[in-house]
Amino acid sequence: MTTLNDLIKNKNILYTLMGGLVAIAILLLDISIPLGVADGVLYISLVLIALFTKNKKFIYVGAITGTLLTIIGFFLSPPGAELWQVLINRSLTILTIWTIATLCILQYGNSEKMSAVQDELELSVHQRTSELNKLNIELEKESASVQLHKDIAIAANETKGLKVTLQLCLEKICTHADWPVGHAYLLPDQTSSWLEPAKVWYLEDPIRFDIFRKISEATPFGPGMGLPGRVLVSRKPEWITDVTKDANFPRAQLAENIGVKAGFGFPLLIGKQVVGVMEFFSTKAAEPDRDMMKVMAEVGIQLGRTVERHWAEADIQNSNERLRKLYQRLEMIREEERTRIAREVHDELAQMLTTLKLELSLLDKKMVNDNAPLRNDTQMMLVLINNTIQTVKKIAMDLRPPILDDLGLHEAIIWHGSEFEKRTGIKFSFEVCSGNVELDIKRSTTLFRIFQETLTNILRHAKAKNINATMKEKDGTVTLQVNDDGIGIKSDQILDIRSLGLLGMRERALVWQGDVDIQGVNNQGTTVTINIQRV
Numbered sequence: 171m172t173t174l175n176d177l178i179k180n181k182n183i184l185y186t187l188m189g190g191l192v193a194i195a196i197l198l199l200d201i202s203i204p205l206g207v208a209d210g211v212l213y214i215s216l217v218l219i220a221l222f223t224k225n226k227k228f229i230y231v232g233a234i235t236g237t238l239l240t241i242i243g244f245f246l247s248p249p250g251a252e253l254w255q256v257l258i259n260r261s262l263t264i265l266t267i268w269t270i271a272t273l274c275i276l277q278y279g280n281s282e283k284m285s286a287v288q289d290e291l292e293l294s295v296h297q298r299t300s301e302l303n304k305l306n307i308e309l310e311k312e313s314a315s316v317q318l319h320k321d322i323a324i325a326a327n328e329t330k331g332l333k334v335t336l337q338l339c340l341e342k343i344c345t346h347a348d349w350p351v352g353h354a355y356l357l358p359d360q361t362s363s364w365l366e367p368a369k370v371w372y373l374e375d376p377i378r379f380d381i382f383r384k385i386s387e388a389t390p391f392g393p394g395m396g397l398p399g400r401v402l403v404s405r406k407p408e409w410i411t412d413v414t415k416d417a418n419f420p421r422a423q424l425a426e427n428i429g430v431k432a433g434f435g436f437p438l439l440i441g442k443q444v445v446g447v448m449e450f451f452s453t454k455a456a457e458p459d460r461d462m463m464k465v466m467a468e469v470g471i472q473l474g475r476t477v478e479r480h481w482a483e484a485d486i487q488n489s490n491e492r493l494r495k496l497y498q499r500l501e502m503i504r505e506e507e508r509t510r511i512a513r514e515v516h517d518e519l520a521q522m523l524t525t526l527k528l529e530l531s532l533l534d535k536k537m538v539n540d541n542a543p544l545r546n547d548t549q550m551m552l553v554l555i556n557n558t559i560q561t562v563k564k565i566a567m568d569l570r571p572p573i574l575d576d577l578g579l580h581e582a583i584i585w586h587g588s589e590f591e592k593r594t595g596i597k598f599s600f601e602v603c604s605g606n607v608e609l610d611i612k613r614s615t616t617l618f619r620i621f622q623e624t625l626t627n628i629l630r631h632a633k634a635k636n637i638n639a640t641m642k643e644k645d646g647t648v649t650l651q652v653n654d655d656g657i658g659i660k661s662d663q664i665l666d667i668r669s670l671g672l673l674g675m676r677e678r679a680l681v682w683q684g685d686v687d688i689q690g691v692n693n694q695g696t697t698v699t700i701n702i703q704r705v
């Protein structure tokens with residue numbers, strides 16, 4: 171039932187009531203005043219009231235009612251003015267009613283059109299705005315993925331270890347997707363078919379997810395097992411809406427206990443081979459997000475290349491390490507061999523020659539004086555044996571100076587320097603800056619051999635006149651510096667991988683966690699600085 175309130179609310183009914191009352195009032199006025207007085211004009215107000223309804227129909231009703239009442243008034247009003255005056259009066263009233271009604275309807279028509287155009291405009295603006303909003307959201311998503319790709323590329327190119335890189339990537343992905351748990355698995359090597367936990371995590375709340383972390387870290391996954399195993403087999407991103415309800419999720423009970431729901435994993439790929447898997451968990455169940463899966467598949471390829479690079483680097487490092495060990499072993503064997511040969515040459519050959527020399531001088535003395543030609547021969551043989559003894563001693567000395575074993579590095583350097591000076595004419599001076607430098611025989615041998623190589627280089631390349639050498643010890647590091655005043659080594663020669671002599675010097679020093687620094691100044695000379703650790 172329509173209540174009064176509804177009636178009041180319905181403005182058109184109100185206006186109709188108002189119009190009716192006004193019409194009655196005017197009619198009463200009209201029929202009580204003598205005909206001819208221009209009170210019929212008041213019927214125009216019916217059109218004006220109808221105008222408030224903003225409805226064409228009511229304007230027509232107002233105009234028609236006004237017209238009818240004007241005519242009725244003509245018949246019912248008491249006589250007054252002349253008939254022609256009354257007729258003109260009433261006709262003008264009706265004309266005015268319809269002129270106003272027509273104007274109103276025209277105006278109303280225009281405003282209706284205007285509002286239709288406005289509505290249309292508003293609709294299209296609305297549509298456009300919602301389209302723009304949609305595009306904006308897509309753009310934001312797109313730029314977030316581009317940013318993620320960029321962040322992953324930066325992290326992937328970090329020169330730090332693989333685990334640090336994975337850690338950074340997990341953090342970026344978790345922040346991007348707003349997932350609180352991220353973990354990585356890796357194949358231990360290219361031939362393995364089981365994924366091992368890389369023990370690299372992103373945990374928004376480490377305490378809450380601690381048990382989950384510990385158990386995951388103790389669980390390797392084979393093909394098809396759980397989320398990582400599924401990714402391993404499918405080589406595609408995999409999504410689990412709710413891991414607690416998944417039949418193939420061994421950690422389901424654990425996940426239930428700590429409130430882990432949705433799970434998502436994607437492969438790290440080298441070509442078609444899965445070399446690792448990254449898994450992520452949310453605390454809410456979630457339907458697969460295809461966009462995210464697509465982005466992560468691309469990220470997986472990018473990270474696969476990183477794993478490949480790290481594997482290649484590790485391979486190179488391993489073979490470098492092996493080569494270095496091999497070189498060091500060869501050097502050690504060479505040194506032992508030199509020592510052995512030097513000893514044998516010195517102790518046995520020189521000894522035998524000395525005995526031979528003694529025997530020969532006895533023989534010489536036994537010979538009678540008149541056997542002059544024979545004595546000449548023995549004298550010559552004695553000179554020859556003497557020379558041979560000197561040569562043998564020199565060979566033994568060159569192979570390994572006994573002074574190094576007997577008196578130590580300091581004396582060996584002085585001896586070798588002065589021999590070098592005698593042989594080449596290049597002045598040699600040596601100074602020990604911090605008292606006595608104590609070094610074991612192996613380290614002494616290394617420093618001595620590098621020193622020998624340095625002097626050989628000076629003789630062959632430097633065109634130097636003077637050599638100054640200093641030795642000191644500071645904080646457990648022994649430093650031997652050899653400086654010449656020659657033409658100066660060039661930087662490209664220092665860095666040239668074909669400079670095998672320099673490379674050998676560096677490799678020797680590396681055995682004792684040492685290094686060799688070489689600096690050259692054009693026409694001013696070269697400085698070679700050798701550092702090795704004392705213990």
Ligand SMILES: Nc1ncnc2c1ncn2[C@@H]1O[C@H](COP(=O)(O)OP(=O)(O)OP(=O)(O)O)[C@@H](O)[C@H]1O
Pocket residue numbers: 627628630631632654656657658659660663664668669670671672673696
């Ligand atoms: N003291 C020096 N002054 C000037 N140039 C030097 C000096 N020492 C080395 N060089 C330059 O550095 C290069 C590399 O030296 P390196 O000892 O590696 O090789 P090498 O002496 O030419 O040959 P080897 O392998 O027989 O030692 C030399 O060829 C020489 O041009």
Ligand SMILES: [Mg+2]
Pocket residue numbers: 623626627671672
């Ligand atoms: Mg050399």
